[in-house]
Amino acid sequence: MKLKEYLLSQLSQTFFPIFLGLYFITSIIFLVKIASLSSAITINFVELLKLYSYVMPTIIFFTLPISFFISLVITLSKLSSEYELIVITSFGLNPLKIIKIFFPITLLMTIALVIISVGLIPKAKYLNKAFIEQKKKEANFNIKASEFGQKFGDWLIYIEDKDDKKYSKVKLFKTQDKKDQFIISDNAVLENENGNLSFKFINGKSFVIDNEELNQIDYKNMYLNDSIVDSNIGDFTTSFNYWKANFSKNQNTDRFSFNILVSIFPLISLLLVVYAGYFNPRYEKNKAVMKAVVFVTVYYIFMQISVDNLFLHSLYIVPLSWIGFTYFMYQRSVKQQY
Structure with a gap:
């Protein structure tokens, strides 16, 4: 031993x-x-x-x-x-x-x-x-204030002011299936949870417009998601x-x-x-x-x-x-x- x-x-x-x-x-x-x-x-x-x-x-x-x-x-x-x-x-x-x-x-x-x-x-x-x-x-979603032509997923996005991941006066636009979609918000927060990047919109309106009608939704909180992790x-x-x-x-x-x-x-x-x-x-x-x-x-x-x-x-x-x-x-x- x-x-x-x-x-x-x-x-x-x-x-x-x-x-x-x-x-x-x-x-x-x-x-x-x-x-x-x-x-x-x-x-x-x-x-x-x-x-x-x-x-x-x-x-x-x-x-x-x-x-x-x-x-x-x-x-x-x-x-x-x-x-x-x-x-x-x-x-x-x-x-x-x-x-x-x-x-x-x-x-x-x-x-x-x-x-x-x-x-x-x-x-x-x-x-x-x-x-x-x-x-x-x-890094690709490094959205800057007061600049046109920026994108979040399929959405065009414009913001007036930015403080780290907090945004104010946010406007988004997308055309899909011959429908125009708008989102406006007083404030928004960029969040990252479990591999998903999302915008949390606070106090705003959402519009869906086509040739025949216009739909409007008023909201207090709304989330818009975009996958981060590559599908590959x-x-x-x-x-x-x-x-x-x-x-x-x-x-x-x-x-x-x-x-x-x-x-x-x-x-x-x-x-x-x-x-x-x-x-x-x-x-x-x-x-x-x-x-x-x-x-x-x-x-x-x-x-x-x-x-x-x-x-x-x-x-x-x-x-x-x-x-x-x-x-x-x-x-x-x-x-x-x-």
Whole structure:
């Protein structure tokens, strides 16, 4: 029990600096991309944090598997360089038993990554796209006082005065089905609720005029709505329904496969952790980090090629091939010596 706690404490000391470093660097890249949106839309600090929260699952998804795998390798290599693994092995704790100690936490992390990649990321991307479209639509409705030719949806609009989103002496006009429609209002407020932009008119009249009659309505409050969210975005209910709809249309199967294969990378690479981390410091140099980077690079290239060509079939071909490769590397080196 104490040995297990010691190994996990050594892993945590290595993991958190690596993960936080990668997370910080990746966050800066995404923040720069978010800040570049200010050229097209106006966002305040709170909205900037909101957009950042939408990309957090993606940042975690790309940084966590790599940092965890490299941390495992560095942890074992550190113990090897300090002769601790030799002592541990002499007490009967072989490499496979070391893997069993790290297996539960690796499995939990893999499950968390699957939930993030398949469950959270699609929802976060939808919210991010909907928010940006909403801000762009709001920017298009930047109605100015005392200017002709401005539009709100299908309506021509003219206002005499404006204070932020409050308007006074508002007049709207639209021709539809050979009918002229007028709306006049003493005051109006521009509101945004759940992706819908609407004018609330206060104290006014509405007219509908055709060749035969004129209809007039006096009102105290009236709403005129216009959809903000682009219809191309579609609706998002749950992640399950999202992937179900994509599979039925044979869309984004490569993205689904990519997400799953990235999530399980640390779990199916545990034998490589032993291969890269175990060495005799008296006869060998510590090449653990270099090996870990090479394995990560090879896996991601192999995975991407498989996903692009095999789609959903890569979900079983890649793990089986990779586990076979890791067992071969483990058997020809570590298993023979320890």
